[in-house]
Amino acid sequence: MQEFIYYAPTKVYFGKGKQREVGEIIKGYGYKKIMLQYGKGSIKKSGLYDEIMASLTASGIEVVEMGGVEPNPKITFVREAVKLAKEEKVEMILAVGGGSVIDSCKYTAAGAASDCNPWDFPTRKSTVTEALPVGCVLTLAAAGSEMSSSAVITNLELNMKRGFNSDFNRCKFAICNPELTYTVDKYQTACGVVDIMAHTMERYFTVCDPTDLTDRIAESLLKSVVDAGKVLMENPCDYEARATVMWASSLSHNDLTGCGRENALAVHQLEHALSGEFDHIAHGAGLAVLFPAWGRYVYRYNIPRFAQFARRVWEVTEADDEKAAVLGIERMAEYFASLGMPVRLRDFGIEGDCMDKLADLCTFGKQRSVKSYVDMDYDVIKAIFESCY
Amino acid sequence: MQEFIYYAPTKVYFGKGKQREVGEIIKGYGYKKIMLQYGKGSIKKSGLYDEIMASLTASGIEVVEMGGVEPNPKITFVREAVKLAKEEKVEMILAVGGGSVIDSCKYTAAGAASDCNPWDFPTRKSTVTEALPVGCVLTLAAAGSEMSSSAVITNLELNMKRGFNSDFNRCKFAICNPELTYTVDKYQTACGVVDIMAHTMERYFTVCDPTDLTDRIAESLLKSVVDAGKVLMENPCDYEARATVMWASSLSHNDLTGCGRENALAVHQLEHALSGEFDHIAHGAGLAVLFPAWGRYVYRYNIPRFAQFARRVWEVTEADDEKAAVLGIERMAEYFASLGMPVRLRDFGIEGDCMDKLADLCTFGKQRSVKSYVDMDYDVIKAIFESCY
Numbered sequence: 001m002q003e004f005i006y007y008a009p010t011k012v013y014f015g016k017g018k019q020r021e022v023g024e025i026i027k028g029y030g031y032k033k034i035m036l037q038y039g040k041g042s043i044k045k046s047g048l049y050d051e052i053m054a055s056l057t058a059s060g061i062e063v064v065e066m067g068g069v070e071p072n073p074k075i076t077f078v079r080e081a082v083k084l085a086k087e088e089k090v091e092m093i094l095a096v097g098g099g100s101v102i103d104s105c106k107y108t109a110a111g112a113a114s115d116c117n118p119w120d121f122p123t124r125k126s127t128v129t130e131a132l133p134v135g136c137v138l139t140l141a142a143a144g145s146e147m148s149s150s151a152v153i154t155n156l157e158l159n160m161k162r163g164f165n166s167d168f169n170r171c172k173f174a175i176c177n178p179e180l181t182y183t184v185d186k187y188q189t190a191c192g193v194v195d196i197m198a199h200t201m202e203r204y205f206t207v208c209d210p211t212d213l214t215d216r217i218a219e220s221l222l223k224s225v226v227d228a229g230k231v232l233m234e235n236p237c238d239y240e241a242r243a244t245v246m247w248a249s250s251l252s253h254n255d256l257t258g259c260g261r262e263n264a265l266a267v268h269q270l271e272h273a274l275s276g277e278f279d280h281i282a283h284g285a286g287l288a289v290l291f292p293a294w295g296r297y298v299y300r301y302n303i304p305r306f307a308q309f310a311r312r313v314w315e316v317t318e319a320d321d322e323k324a325a326v327l328g329i330e331r332m333a334e335y336f337a338s339l340g341m342p343v344r345l346r347d348f349g350i351e352g353d354c355m356d357k358l359a360d361l362c363t364f365g366k367q368r369s370v371k372s373y374v375d376m377d378y379d380v381i382k383a384i385f386e387s388c389y
Numbered sequence: 390m391q392e393f394i395y396y397a398p399t400k401v402y403f404g405k406g407k408q409r410e411v412g413e414i415i416k417g418y419g420y421k422k423i424m425l426q427y428g429k430g431s432i433k434k435s436g437l438y439d440e441i442m443a444s445l446t447a448s449g450i451e452v453v454e455m456g457g458v459e460p461n462p463k464i465t466f467v468r469e470a471v472k473l474a475k476e477e478k479v480e481m482i483l484a485v486g487g488g489s490v491i492d493s494c495k496y497t498a499a500g501a502a503s504d505c506n507p508w509d510f511p512t513r514k515s516t517v518t519e520a521l522p523v524g525c526v527l528t529l530a531a532a533g534s535e536m537s538s539s540a541v542i543t544n545l546e547l548n549m550k551r552g553f554n555s556d557f558n559r560c561k562f563a564i565c566n567p568e569l570t571y572t573v574d575k576y577q578t579a580c581g582v583v584d585i586m587a588h589t590m591e592r593y594f595t596v597c598d599p600t601d602l603t604d605r606i607a608e609s610l611l612k613s614v615v616d617a618g619k620v621l622m623e624n625p626c627d628y629e630a631r632a633t634v635m636w637a638s639s640l641s642h643n644d645l646t647g648c649g650r651e652n653a654l655a656v657h658q659l660e661h662a663l664s665g666e667f668d669h670i671a672h673g674a675g676l677a678v679l680f681p682a683w684g685r686y687v688y689r690y691n692i693p694r695f696a697q698f699a700r701r702v703w704e705v706t707e708a709d710d711e712k713a714a715v716l717g718i719e720r721m722a723e724y725f726a727s728l729g730m731p732v733r734l735r736d737f738g739i740e741g742d743c744m745d746k747l748a749d750l751c752t753f754g755k756q757r758s759v760k761s762y763v764d765m766d767y768d769v770i771k772a773i774f775e776s777c778y
Contacts, residue, residue, distance in 0.1 A: 014648070
């Protein structure tokens, strides 16, 4: 077990109807004026917006609104939000939505407490040393941003999707009511399941010595999510399955599943290039194609690890390690396909001549390689992209 | 999954040599004058005291010392510590030790920020509304107090051991170096393993609907600890096993293993009466006798639950649920015995005429019963104690 720091201070309020406590919770922290961010308006149709506003109003919280956060949130939106947050002197930022809205709020919170260009945070030109507090009402179980230290943003001018990690990115509180995800459609539900699994698998497949406790926790989470995902394809309003996926979303990315291990997110690097270049690709769907492709390429560099994954998560009984390893990757691929996820890059309707561009984006123009069981340089990354076209 | 609040804000610094960062960590929070509590002096023999003092001195931290915390820490000691903490106006309390020292610090921290008698907290006469921050350098993996919301104290005048839960009992930071537990003897190591398992099993065996994710996490933790405990009986300096047990200690009692479930600690109620009445009994050793006895009495009221426990944790393959349930309890009992734990109450050298007294203590003089799969009133509790004499 490698040394680690574990710090997951987000207070999670989990259960039915919890969104109606948002005003009381914020009042409890002493904040009186907040910025509310949300997406394209689905929370207005569902009635959630009205519930949130009623709760905030009843607690005497003044609200500055910034609706319209897009999926793969944009730095241009953040710049406007920062300007408004400063002008209005809001004391905290409330996200009502999924990972995109929460990440937009995290950038806004850091930007509002600094004089930097918020794009300087993911490009490492500036470090966050202060941020407004962020809270969220979660409506999508996927990104795990509600408890994570990470925040990802897209810069369309530069065709770049970048993230950074900081304890200032940890939400102060997260309100998680699984019922709020009943209306998430099958495709987005599946994308969420893949993203949650990916956050755990990324940490599971890193270059380090075995870690029995963390391994078993990760395997447990994967098994539970696999089962719950199956249930949700049949019955999207199964509370227990929605609850499992939602809580797993938080645990998958709050660092619990990586304690004592390296914490590289290798496949995410590839996917961020993909959905950064092609804005219509959902992050989870990109991962569903890339994770098996990555596994097929790298498994031979750590067969025992992939064999353990196959046996403990996918109940592969094959005695030969290499055969088991391969079977585990194929079971994973079949599972993603069974959720209705795309299987190959061409399923996204993209042309086959983008591989150089994607490899270039991943390596920041051949400036770096991505660490995995084999060093993933430009050529390796290009080969992985090509293998799943 | 029942509704829950999850809040585990303790920052954990885990790994070799981390105790030497204690001064820097405390300085980072801005505290300049602290109270240091520790036990009977083993940290002086081991050299840990000198390391801690060197680190604190190098960071310019002023230290007020209160050594001499006893196992099953005493309210009389806390009263003295509170007095001194107030006189000296210390800003935080640092525990160097195991659960007893940490719990003593928690009571001191709450007492120092209030005008109440600290015994009023566990007896519910007063509620903690403020407390000094507590940090710890952990030297014993057992109680999980380094991340838990609970604190237990003994009042020898009243022959009572009582606890209470509060978010003010959460440590601000915990420094966890598994190497510091190399010198813990076999008996205390075994007591720790049992206590850690008990914290998870208490939450696992509560009256509520199934919770797949939390169940699997709990089962994972139990399996890892069982394996690591075996290793430590052979090789007390196995870093990986010590690390597994230490991290499991924190996760077992920070509420992770109970999310979405009832959180009663039924067997702990019995054990607190036992080691409250007989001060020489180690908490973990008491649990090692009482947990199987409790299981044998109550399993018939929830056979599927005990069968799942048997199959997933103890790899029982018996197809019949009731037989599997019984086998699981016996495997657990055999495991505790294999660690050198006492098997019956008489092994503690106590007389057999104390059962009425113990049942009386558990039920606060027949004033309450303890909730479990069967309501545990005076008679049931007495029967359980008698069954394992």
